[in-house]
Amino acid sequence: YIYDTRSRLDGPWQGFASEQEQTALAKAFTEAEDWLYSEEAETAGKSAFQTRLDALKRIGDAVAQRVAEAEERPRAEARLRSQIQAYQTFAADTADPRYSHIDESERGKVRKACADAESWLTTSLDRQAKQAKCERPGLTGRMIDDQRDKL
Numbered sequence: 001y002i003y004d005t006r007s008r009l010d011g012p013w014q015g016f017a018s019e020q021e022q023t024a025l026a027k028a029f030t031e032a033e034d035w036l037y038s039e040e041a042e043t044a045g046k047s048a049f050q051t052r053l054d055a056l057k058r059i060g061d062a063v064a065q066r067v068a069e070a071e072e073r074p075r076a077e078a079r080l081r082s083q084i085q086a087y088q089t090f091a092a093d094t095a096d097p098r099y100s101h102i103d104e105s106e107r108g109k110v111r112k113a114c115a116d117a118e119s120w121l122t123t124s125l126d127r128q129a130k131q132a133k134c135e136r137p138g139l140t141g142r143m144i145d146d147q148r149d150k151l
Helices: 002-009 019-036 039-043 046-092 104-129 141-150
Strands: none
Touching: 002 019, 002 046, 019 039, 019 046, 046 104, 046 141, 104 141
């Protein structure tokens, strides 16, 4: 965990940890490594190792979660945009006999719902883009998926 997280922080996770988190992780990693190579660790039980790992993960998992959200957000965005496009196409297609029973007022509701979802997404993505990567995300993939479900 120490080596993996350390290499990720210097690579793909760069920028997702605040300076405070980086400092805390560096200190915690050094302390954990010192303990791992000590005589105390040689005789320690599994629970001692697990306790130390859990302490490291309390800091590292917050960073990992921000990375996961940054990776999931574009996928959720694509799903919502695809749904919006599909509904807009449906609302515009008055020639398809499968939908001839749906009147224009109902199609207008669909177009409005699509426009509202598009506006929400654009506004939310703009707000998220202004946040630093090391901050807790204001827009998550789950939030985007919830908006898609609502649509």
